Amino acid sequence: MIRHIVLFTVPKHEDLDAVLDGLSILTGIPAAKRLEIATNMKADRFDDGIDVVVYGEFEDEAALAAYHAHPLYQTSIERVRPLRGRRFAADYDTAAAITAPRG
Template identity: 65%
Template sequence: MIRHIVLFTAKEKAQIDQIIDGLSVLAAIPHARRLEVARNRKTDQLGNDIDVVVYGEFDDETDLAAYKAHHLYQESIERVRPLRELRFAADIDMPAGARPE
């Protein structure tokens, strides 16, 4: 399983809801086992720079690649890129049957 985690900062804090709306179209892409888009709660004692988080789980590289090739993925990029300042992404391989701690 692959965990796909993407972190965003907004250019303007007033546009965070627009970013969330633009990213929410990703949930309609059928290749993810799980996909969540959420506003960062900003309760960490050391850093709260991230505004929005996308968390996805994919069975394998093929499903992740199909997700990224889907037309709604491109639509999301077109909607969000003008609103975001930074984007950080990480893909983590997890053993089969791994559970979040």
């Protein structure tokens, strides 16, 4: 399984709802096994700079590619990009994830 995590900053707090609305479009893409959009709780005592989190689970890389190719993905980008600040993305295969202490 592929996990897809995207973190956004939203420089203007008044744009937060519009960003969430724009990202919610992504939930209409059937390629994801699971897709969540949420605001950051900002509970980390070292950094609270991230405002929005997108978390997705995909069966494989082909499903992730289908998600990115879907027309709703482009629609979401067009609505969110003008309102967001920084964007950080990471994808990883859970089969290769470290799940126990090494060494």
